[in-house]
């Protein structure tokens with residue numbers, strides 16, 4: 001066969017040669033039509049079939065402006081040490097208990113781990129059976145946990161897990177996310193979405209609708225109260241050291257605002273920091289004048305485009321469903337911000353992804369992440385931002 005073919009072609013007479021060429025010429029528009037039409041038709045059908053309906057973000061939420069920190073360390077992985085390698089599965093948030101010399105972190109396997117600060121030994125403590133995210137030390141030696149799957153939990157000093165609340169105003173939490181406890185015992189926490197669960201978090205981003213809420217839980221009355229609704233992916237929470245307000249992060253719109261809990265302005269929402277260089281996750285106060293805001297990703301060109309145009313988010317959603325989402329994240333990091341919301345230092349690295357918390361303990365910055373099997377820590381004296 002192959003022999004006849006190779007001997008045939010060169011000896012073809014002129015006539016058949018031109019016939020083949022002319023036949024090719026005739027079929028060319030048809031082939032083009034098919035090659036162009038098939039993907040268009042397929043894409044149109046996919047698009048029509050897909051009921052996913054992303055919303056435009058309000059124009060006021062879409063700024064390209066990014067605030068600058070006075071000093072930065074853009075290679076924070078250089079000099080970083082790994083803590084608990086192999087013993088921590090996605091340590092999302094960190095709560096420090098100075099009186100015991102330990103910190104707690106909740107992982108994807110449901111375990112809340114106790115880690116000694118002096119020697120970085122990890123002890124599996126209790127398992128919530130869910131997915132602990134935000135974590136804070138309570139007023140009675142308990143841990144208060146925002147468990148994405150279970151709701152707001154009280155983990156007593158004896159290791160007993162008790163559900164405090166998992167719904168408000170008739171709407172169940174789907175992604176309980178950030179938490180902090182005020183000095184008077186009041187618990188402030190967020191539900192990132194009443195629509196999507198943690199495993200579906202990307203859909204919350206792609207849909208671009210505000211399903212998040214900031215809430216309080218009063219242990220004295222056991223009442224859950226919605227403080228702010230219609231938030232875009234309500235995330236980290238921190239009570240200010242003067243107990244005057246609660247800071248809460250909204251991830252896609254790159255800002256943290258404050259909800260005032262004391263004084264004449266009680267109940268008001270005010271600006272704290274906007275135009276962040278990344279999408280904020282958890283926020284933690286260090287007791288020394290700085291909040292630390294973790295960014296799973298810096299503000300990237302592709303996410304900026306996606307937030308601007310719902311049709312791009314719909315395209316990404318279809319890719320996510322059928323072939324996988326393109327990589328749109330880079331430069332995870334942590335921004336230190338002073339008490340009035342002014343950036344003081346910025347630590348990040350091109351190799352860091354999905355960093356979810358940063359907290360300063362002693363001279364070290366400890367960082368947790370949604371997926372990494374360890375916590376990274378950086379000695380801020382040895383590797384300062386400059």
Ligand SMILES: *[C@@H]1O[C@H](CO)[C@@H](O)[C@H](O)[C@H]1NC(C)=O
Pocket residue numbers: 100101102116117118119
């Ligand atoms: C570290 O701290 C823990 C608890 O505070 C203590 O039990 C342990 O002995 C300490 N280890 C070292 C090496 O200092």
Ligand SMILES: *[C@@H]1O[C@H](CO)[C@@H](O)[C@H](O)[C@H]1NC(C)=O
Pocket residue numbers: 138140142154155156162164219
């Ligand atoms: C958590 O449970 C412990 C033990 O029952 C209790 O002392 C503590 O007040 C509880 N915390 C909250 C916030 O309900």
